[in-house]
Amino acid sequence: MNKQFNDALIKVPQLTIGFWIIKILATTLGETGGDAVSMSMNLGYLVGTVIFMSFFIAAVIMQVKSTKFSPFIYWITIIASTTVGTTLADFADRSLGIGYLGGSTLLATLLIITLAIWYRTIGSISVSSIDNPKAESFYWLTIMFSQTLGTALGDWTADTAGLGYIGAAYIFSTGLGIVLTLYMFTKVSRTMLFWLAFVLTRPLGAVVGDFLDKPVAHGGLELSRYSATATLLFVIVVLIILLPQRPALKQH
Known part of the structure; x- marks a missing residue:
């Protein structure tokens, strides 16, 4: 009885191929959706960040208060983290003037510190240990920082490093291939590989999103940010319905 109760408290999905496909699509949506609000609507990065941060906080509260695993609540929270990651990274990199490299360094530091505090507090940073509100809070804070870091890394690689969106996509795809x-x-820590993959999928989605909606003169396809976002959202919903979505199992 206790085992079943503990397992029910894990409200994050098992790590399957379907999980990573939806994750990449969600991060791409985060880029197009974030740009749609901050750029296409001309609200700016700060207002966009406030809007999406409010959305993210509300989604996290809903996720933490849920008494069982809900695929839709989980992926709504992931999408919220990717959109706020987009506008927050752009605000830090561009509005604050610290640049892509400065933003990436700052966010990588915050991510490492959060993981260290999480490990020191809970004793584990693996998905199988996320069975209580405190661990969930650390999980979502870490995810927000990883999504924001991924946006900054994607922009730095595509723009400052001069690789362009396609070149950057190859780089991050190769990184994911190495992790796989x-x-x-090998027997490298599965927890470490998970977080590496989680971080790398974000810049991959970011550069793909930029490729879809940035001007042709800048190496993009100049598609509508609204239609791209709507299409990605539709595909994600279909995949959530069609692909198995089960909670991760607690290790005993």
Whole structure:
């Protein structure tokens, strides 16, 4: 009885291929959706960040208060984290003037500090240990920082490093391929590989999103941010319905 109760408290999904497909689509949506509000609507990065941060906080509260795993609540919270990550990174990089490298360094530091505090407080940073509100709070704070870091990394690689959106996409796809190889053929910590993959999927989604909606003169396809966002959201909803979505299992 206690085992079933503890397992029910884990409200994050098992790590399957479907999980990573939806995650990449969600991060791409985060880029197009964030840009739609801050750029296309001309609200700016600060207002966009306030809007999406409010959305993210509300989603996290809903996720933490839920008494069982809900795929839709979980992915709504992920999407909220990617949109706020987009506008927050752009605000730090551009409005505050610290640049892509400065923003990436700051966010990487915050991510590492959050993981360290989480590990020191809970004793584990693995998905299987997220079975109480405190661990969930650390999980979502870490995810927000990872999503914001990923946006800054994507912008830095595509723009400052001069690789362009396609070149940057190749770089991050290669990084994910290396993580997959390590997962399949080595005994490297699965928890470390998870967080590496989680961070790397964000800049991949960011540069793909930029490729879709940025002007042709800047290397993009100049598609409508609204239609791209709506299409991505539709595909995500379909995949959530069609693909198995089960809660992660608690390790005993």
